[in-house]
Amino acid sequence: MVDGSDSPSNSNNSSNRESHYEPFEHVAATFYQTGLYNFPKVELHCHLDGCFRLSSVIKLAKKRSIELPTYDIVKLRNYCCLDADEDSSLALFLKKMAVFVSVYQGSREAIRELTLEALEDKAKQGIVYIELRFCPQLLASAPEHPKDMNPCIAEEHPDQLTPSEVMDTVTEAIEEAKTLFPVIKARLILCCIAPMPEISEDVARLAVKYKSKGVVGIDIAGEEDIEDTPAFRPHIRAFQYAKENGLHRTAHAGEAGSASSVIEAKRLLSAERIGHGYHISRDPDVYKKIKTDQTHLECCPISSYRTGAVRVKEQHPIIQFARDKINCSLSTDDPGVMLTTLLDDYKLVADFGVSEKTIKIMNLNAAQSSFLPEDEKKELVSMLKQHYGPLN
Numbered sequence: 343m344v345d346g347s348d349s350p351s352n353s354n355n356s357s358n359r360e361s362h363y364e365p366f367e368h369v370a371a372t373f374y375q376t377g378l379y380n381f382p383k384v385e386l387h388c389h390l391d392g393c394f395r396l397s398s399v400i401k402l403a404k405k406r407s408i409e410l411p412t413y414d415i416v417k418l419r420n421y422c423c424l425d426a427d428e429d430s431s432l433a434l435f436l437k438k439m440a441v442f443v444s445v446y447q448g449s450r451e452a453i454r455e456l457t458l459e460a461l462e463d464k465a466k467q468g469i470v471y472i473e474l475r476f477c478p479q480l481l482a483s484a485p486e487h488p489k490d491m492n493p494c495i496a497e498e499h500p501d502q503l504t505p506s507e508v509m510d511t512v513t514e515a516i517e518e519a520k521t522l523f524p525v526i527k528a529r530l531i532l533c534c535i536a537p538m539p540e541i542s543e544d545v546a547r548l549a550v551k552y553k554s555k556g557v558v559g560i561d562i563a564g565e566e567d568i569e570d571t572p573a574f575r576p577h578i579r580a581f582q583y584a585k586e587n588g589l590h591r592t593a594h595a596g597e598a599g600s601a602s603s604v605i606e607a608k609r610l611l612s613a614e615r616i617g618h619g620y621h622i623s624r625d626p627d628v629y630k631k632i633k634t635d636q637t638h639l640e641c642c643p644i645s646s647y648r649t650g651a652v653r654v655k656e657q658h659p660i661i662q663f664a665r666d667k668i669n670c671s672l673s674t675d676d677p678g679v680m681l682t683t684l685l686d687d688y689k690l691v692a693d694f695g696v697s698e699k700t701i702k703i704m705n706l707n708a709a710q711s712s713f714l715p716e717d718e719k720k721e722l723v724s725m726l727k728q729h730y731g732p733l734n
């Protein structure tokens with residue numbers, strides 16, 4: 343059992359190593375005291391490969407002789423910090439992010455550490471359930487994606503890792519984390535990458551293969567362009583295969599792309615949830631459909647500025663979503679690149695006038711729309727309700 347004063351690595355759970363993992367049972371007594379927003383949280387939209395700590399990135403890059411724009415942590419912080427300005431765009435953001443991903447690529451040890459550090463950081467924020475997403479091919483050693491998406495691909499990386507081995511590494515680290523940080527339950531979503539249709543069917547096959555090891559869904563990330571074109575068909579086939587094999591579906595849409603991309607994600611990919619989705623506020627018909635269907639929107643407020651998806655702070659679509667009781671929740675997206683925790687995203691929406699009660703309702707929305715099986719979902723929802731008390 344861990345109390346608020348313990349650091350996760352100090353928690354004495356070694357005797358539980360073989361025991362059945364039921365994190366929600368421990369939560370009442372064990373989730374980390376965060377001060378502000380001190381209640382259990384759920385995070386549905388977080389890229390594992392965006393969860394790094396800058397200090398670890400620098401350490402690893404030096405160890406693996408991988409080029410970084412700078413090895414000075416303060417300068418690296420500035421490099422990350424794209425604030426909402428005319429130049430911010432998803433493309434630029436992804437280019438920056440790829441620099442960091444390259445540090446982890448192809449290294450079993452680095453990917454293990456990344457996963458453990460991510461879960462430690464999330465547990466400390468009082469997150470009791472998280473769905474972490476990543477593309478195994480992007481973390482493997484021989485990525486087949488365009489160089490301009492990842493300027494730092496280092497052919498000389500010493501390790502060799504296949505996408506399957508990346509999956510083994512991440513799932514083993516998640517298993518290890520059950521003992522180290524028993525307050526958090528983690529599940530995985532595998533990402534197809536929009537400009538890489540050639541890997542999509544492999545991503546889906548891996549997702550299905552690792553279902554018993556915690557993969558609950560499939561996603562499409564990268565610069566979105568969801569439309570029924572021949573180039574997009576492999577993504578459609580991948581999602582179809584995932585659905586036929588019992589996996590859930592979410593899709594990045596309405597972030598850089600138009601409101602209609604959200605509708606296309608539902609139509610072409612059978613997406614049950616939407617990553618971001620802010621631009622539905624630009625089209626009243628789309629907005630009405632998403633509200634009527636109660637499609638869950640995984641909103642990432644700080645990320646939305648850093649990627650240029652939303653430019654005017656005071657008019658953030660989340661304000662409208664909260665007012666209209668749209669089914670949505672809050673996530674960090676890429677906390678390593680954003681230099682944030684989930685609490686920063688909560689604070690930002692609080693500045694917009696979103697109440698703590700609404701933030702709790704968003705957490706309940708997230709639990710209800712999670713990709714957990716029904717019995718586990720019920721357990722999560724009831725644990726949150728018990729903590730939150732009446733929300734009327």
Ligand SMILES: O=c1[nH]cnc2c1ncn2[C@@H]1O[C@H](CO)[C@@H](O)[C@H]1O
Binds near residue numbers: 439649
């Ligand atoms: O906000 C985002 N929008 C679209 N794609 C993203 C975003 N953040 C990260 N990725 C992409 O998803 C990959 C797998 O995790 C990341 O490597 C990055 O290329």
